[in-house]
Amino acid sequence: MISLTLYYVLMAICGLGSVVAVFLAIVERDMLKAVLFSAIQSTLYAFLYYLLMAPDIVLTYIPVSVGLYPAVILFLIKKTERFEDVEMKKGVLWATGLLSLVFVIATAAVIAGKGIGPVPPPDVRFLAGWYLATTFNPRVHLISAMAPEGVTSIVWDYRGLDTVFETAVLFLAIIASVALMRGVEHKGVYDELKHGMTLIGKTITKIVVPLIIGVGISIALHGHLTPGGGFQGGSALAVAPLLVLVVFSKYFFDKVKFTKTKALAIRSSGLLGVGLTAFAVLIAAIFLHKPAYILQNQPRVGAPLGFPWKGIDGVLLGGSLLSFNACEAMAVCAGFVILFLLLSIPERYVRSVVVGGEEHEH
Amino acid sequence: MASRVLRAIPLAILVFIVYIIYTGSATIYDIVTGIIAAALSSLLMANITIEKPGKALNPVRWGWGIAYAIYYFFVAEVKAHLDVTKRILSPSMPIRPGIVRVPYRVESDYAITAVANSITNTPGTVVVDIDPQKRLFYVHWIDVASLEPEECRKQISEDFERFASRVFDG
Amino acid sequence: MDPVTNWVLVILGEILVSIGVFFDVVAAIGMLRFPNFFVRLHAATIGAIGGAFVPLMGVALIAAGCDFLGKYRWFIAGAAAVTGVLVLMLAPVGSHLLAKAAHESRAAVVEPKVVDFLEEDKAKEGGEQ
Amino acid sequence: MSTEVLSFLFSIVFMSMIVNTALALYGVLARPSLVKKIIALTILGDSANTFAIMVGFRQPSGTNPIPPVLLWKPTPSNIRYFISHAVDPLPQALVLTAIVIGLAVTLFLVFLTIQIYRQYGTTDVRKVAKLRG
Structure with a gap:
């Protein structure tokens, strides 16, 4: 029981720590410091997710919220303003901060004392039990996803259509950002001495980037077996080009001839892969004159076709989940690369293209 | 292209080792995907990371x-x-x-x-x-x-x- | 493996972890006592090598000496070793780039100091241009 | 006794998320800087996601819960153990897509903010409102 209490103590520390970090992030006038506090909050949340038994979330949340997102906000601060123009009294600030902490502890005590608090229940809802029972169960083959990873099964099999539409939202957000920067093309000559960080940083980045790519691919391709999947692998993969961008500078991408158009092509082929996998069984069924569903993974009642879930030597393949994960990782990674490439174009240059005509009016 | 493949070899070995250790198991599936991942990432980065492949294997x-x-x-x-x-x-x-x-x-x-x-x-x-x-x-x-x-x-x-x-x- | 080797591995690993604990405490004291950012980096180095690399190697040895872990034994050992090597590679780059950025942006002053040749050379180059 | 301690500690996390949501809402609504609004918005999203995951958490009596990954052979007894100990996978699956889409939307907001700065030369919404006049 002591170990269980310790476990919850760690959770509570993460919660209280995140309150402090969020408070500091919100009231801070210097945006650089605010981003730092926000990253501390993200780290504490990631630890909290780990303690709440959500390893899948940890694997996406760490690259997204601790890596990509502060980097993007730092780009934003560099291109706009660093300080917020607001006056607040020191006394009021400290009182608010302390009051929020006291509020948390007091209300928690009240809730626990009454015995009606959000005690983690010993059981989950009936629906969750159903999902868990059918995630990987050869005995109920006709309703199972046949992959041991519960979260990925739900993402791509039980609620597959949902995920496809959410991928469309992601795609539209990125297309909209690209549209805002339309017509901006910037190329430069990479100079090893002038651009990027020092030689030491560059050499180590050269070694670390292939390792990050390897780990990202591992997360994506084992999504149906262990915590991981397309989103997680893609956001882990996106850290590698970001690292190259920060350490080597934007002009290095021009040197190796990796352009926005190429990234867009990779992204589109990833999305095409997602689409093809969604329709694959249906297309096969049309030729074989058999009934089938869109997004079908395993054989269902009245639809006898399906992806193989077991390879040679009893290797689990997870049916369509494997293909979905690989394509989604490609699409997510390339999508973020496009945005980083756009964000890294020098502001002075963009200004001359985007608002060049309109500025004369003022 | 040949030199690129040659350059990729030492890097691919490194990536493969890290891949298997990160994955935490060594079934046929892991080894096959590991080889694919190692080949992909090392071919992508070979010309950037490694200049003389002979040195790394000496x-x-x-x-x-x-x-x-x-x-x-x-x-x-x-x-x-x-x-x-x-x-x-x-x-x-x-x-x-x-x-x-x-x-x-x-x-x-x-x-x-x-x-x-x-x-x-x-x-x-x-x-x-x-x-x-x-x-x-x-x-x-x-x-x-x-x-x-x-x-x-x-x-x-x-x-x-x-x-x-x-x-x-x- | 035979139990004697296992015991030797586990005890060696535990010694390394204890060394790590000692250096972590020393690094924490150093962070508090040292006067400025650049000197504190040295204390941080103790925390990264003596306080992270050495205990990670200890964890690798302990995992290698634990039979009950079954097939995960070598993976835990390997993961700890790879993490240790990554710390060994990345920690100095981090300190170096932090130091460079702090020196360039003058976010931290090199005070107290005996000498600052970097500042002098930069001033000289600025004068020539 | 012990369950009440656990309940108290879990309630702290729960209330922390409520306070974080309130602070983030204050940041989104009352702070003038658009950059600060974006930072607050992501904190708001993360806190909401944490709520969703906490809804799916469980505490099987006496032992620790396990993540929703079946790590053993799918025999009936293993599956029964899995059902009685694993946490709810559904909120995790929803949060997973929410995180990635949240980042994409944030990126779009970042681009919009940069565009506003290009047009008006400030990220302060009060000044932007005056400039539009």
Whole structure:
């Protein structure tokens, strides 16, 4: 029981720590410091997710919220303003901060004392039990996803259509950002001495980037077996080009001839892969004159076709989940690369293209 | 293209090892996907990461690398750790910090990085900046014993350079 | 493996972890006592090598000596070793780039100091241009 | 006794998320800087996601819960153990897509903010409102 209490103590520390970090992030006038506090909050949340038994979330949340997102906000601060123009009294600030902490502890005590608090229940809802029972169960083959990873099964099999539409939202957000920067093309000559960080940083980045790519691919391709999947692998993969961008500078991408158009092509082929996998069984069924569903993974009642879930030597393949994960990782990674490439174009240059005509009016 | 494949080989081995260890199992599926992942990432990065593939597969260089590691971990690190620990724990805190010039004579990027990382990793010395044209490290030293660049080199980095040039240079 | 080797591995690993604990405490004291950012980096180095690399190697040895872990034994050992090597590679780059950025932006002053040749050389170059 | 301690500690996390949501809402609504609004918005999203995951958490009596990954052979007894100990996978699956889409939307907001700065030369919404006049 002591170990269980310790476990919850760690959770509570993460919660209280995140309150402090969020408070500091919100009231801070210097945006650089605010981003730092926000990253501390993200780290504490990631630890909290780990303690709440959500390893899948940890694997996406760490690259997204601790890596990509502060980097993007730092780009934003560099291109706009660093300080917020607001006056607040020191006394009021400290009182608010302390009051929020006291509020948390007091209300928690009240809730626990009454015995009606959000005690983690010993059981989950009936629906969750159903999902868990059918995630990987050869005995109920006709309703199972046949992959041991519960979260990925739900993402791509039980609620597959949902995920496809959410991928469309992601795609539209990125297309909209690209549209805002339309017509901006910037190329430069990479100079090893002038651009990027020092030689030491560059050499180590050269070694670390292939390792990050390897780990990202591992997360994506084992999504149906262990915590991981397309989103997680893609956001882990996106850290590698970001690292190259920060350490080597934007002009290095021009040197190796990796352009926005190429990234867009990779992204589109990833999305095409997602689409093809969604329709694959249906297309096969049309030729074989058999009934089938869109997004079908395993054989269902009245639809006898399906992806193989077991390879040679009893290797689990997870049916369509494997293909979905690989394509989604490609699409997510390339999508973020496009945005980083756009964000890294020098502001002075963009200004001359985007608002060049309109500025004369003022 | 052939040279690219040749360059990718040492990198692919490294990525494959990390892939298998990260995955935590070694079934056929892991090995097959591991080979794919290693080939993809190493072919993508080969021309950037590796210049001469022969160097990475040369056993003599590996031997010198192991000697470097043994010297580094059991002599240099131990000495530096004990020295700085003494400085931290002694009540008077005897420090004379300053940034000194330390010239280097090694050639390749990897050798320079290895020497610089060895200097930074030993407590008491941190490489603040590097000037590739003048071939100088600017090192923040916790106990400046000399202002002469050559004397500093002798005290800080000479041993590292001797090993690093045999492992990475030539 | 035979129990004697296992015991030797586990005890060696535990010694390394204890060394790591000692150096972590020393590094924390150093962070508090040292006067400025650049000197504190040296204490941080103790925390990264003596306080992270050495205990990670200890964890690798302990995992290698634990029979009950079954097939995960070598993976835990390997993961700890790879993490240790990554710390060894990345920690100095971090300190170096932090130091460079702090020196360039003058976010931290090099005070107290005996000498600052970097500042002098920069001033000289600025004068020449 | 012990369950009440656990309940108290879990309630702290729960209330922390409520306070974080309130602070983030204050940041989104009352702070003038658009950059600060974006930072607050992501904190708001993360706190909401944490709520969702906490809804799916469980505490099987006496032992620790396990993540929703079946790590053993799918025999009936293993599956029964899995059902009685694993946490709810559904909120995790929803949060997973929410995180990635949240980042994409944030990126779009970042681009919009940069565009506003290009047009008006400020990220302060009060000044932007005046400039539009």
